[in-house]
Amino acid sequence: MPIRGVHIEVVDLSHRYSSRGALTFDRVKLEAQSGEALAIIGRSGCGKSTLLHIMAGLVRPTSGKVSLDGKAVEGPSPRWVMMFQAPHLFPWMRVAQNVGIGLRFANWPQAEMRDRVAEALRLVDLEDFAENNVQDLSGGQQQRVALARSLVMEPELLLLDEPFSALDAFTRASLQRDVRSIAKRLGINLVNVTHDIDEAVLMGDRALIMAGSPGRIMHDITIDLGDPRERQDPAVQAARAQLMKSFEGAANAASGTAGSEAGDTHDADHGSSAEFTGMSAAESLGTARA
């Protein structure tokens, strides 16, 4: 099995959206080993999505740099692909065409393209849907197509910008499990940005907690659990509780030191600290917390 992960290094990354705007995040440092699954947890507005966009080369940072295997990221590339909150499929193409679009951009020969697409569809369990209209698929199936569209490029790194947040709990759980197992099988690095602590525990080898405004990485917690991970497993529950505690500590520490106003981030909503405790895990887990 080819190992095709990548060593990620982020050095002193700072970003502001406008020259006079507030910093979105300040001198963020992180490192991930080849094949590692990283989860970055933070509330909306802490700049985690911006961080991901910079890692994907879709946004230029104000200062600092992102290196993959020692080479600086200068722009987008099919070697590091991002999955977004919505699948953003091309509705005028069938499933197989959507999956193969990156290969088409790269001028692949038809036959090889077909094989690669079929393989990617098999990976995401959609081999029977190749000729379907993407608009007829469910939300979960559409995200699977988006996943296949990313995997077909044989990326070294998959960046996840909360791609499961709009799905129902059952579909989300199956995608979380499948994405992790596919990434592990192929040796791909995962960087998963989320406000869902369960997702971090279920998908990550390591969780970074980002908080404050400008955002900083407050904690770096290894999640040492076997696979597959089940939500009900006491070990998973314990890891979740630990992460939750660190998270709340980080949020309190951040609001104590930094100003409470979030910067001009491109995150959709700026929830307050209190709101955050209300959403996150409670929303997805449905269990009361003491």
Next chain:
Amino acid sequence: MNAAVAPARLFALPRLSSPAVRRLFYGAVGLGLLFGLWWLGGLLLYLNPATRSFANFGPIPTFRAFPELIGDGTILRAIESSGYRLGMGLLLAITCGVPIGIFMGRSQTFRQLSNTPFQLLRMISPLSWEPIAVIVFAKWDAAIIFLIAIAAVWPVAFSTAAGLAKVDPAWFKVSRNLGARPWHMLSQIILPAIAFDVLTGIRLALGVAWIVLVPAEFLGVTSGLGYSIEDARETLSYNHLTAMVLVIGVIGFALDSICMLLITRYSWHRQT
């Protein structure tokens, strides 16, 4: 209880299961009714001694005129000249209108800057350009092509811009991430995404162009469908006149149907 329903059904229209057959059936019946009315009108003209000389407007003399008009090449020549003008005019309108529309859709400054002048120009009746066009262009053909283009460019430009406004910006982000070059953006993303709207614009443009074409050919030129009608009127061959009117209707209908087919073919929008 079936027995009670059966007699009522006996007199009802045949149940048309396939929607396509149903559409065809109603289309044919509607057309039949139209021809019936036409025939009735011709009959009334014939019955009244004061209007008998116009009886050739009726359908039967009209259809009798066709072999002659086809035989001496009048229809074909008229279609050729008019088709050339229409085609060139539309081509000009599309090659100008689509880029203008894309530019309007992509650049907010251009959109805001151009909106008022374009809306103003759009509302100028295309035929009112005719005297200017005749002065500017040495050849009548060119003047007519200009009139068609200026009439047809607006629907194309505006619906292209409207189509682009509906394009999800995330598609560009996704494509960029998957290695799309600017050329790919245009050919694989923008054009297929807006094909429906562009074709809808072209269909509207075709309608306007077809309307402008015939009166534009009333003056100056000695060929084309409009000219044939004028010519027939002056030589009092009323059946030729109605035959040419019918040809105009049939061709216009056929062109519009082709546009409809293309729109259906390239539409990815779901009707819900």
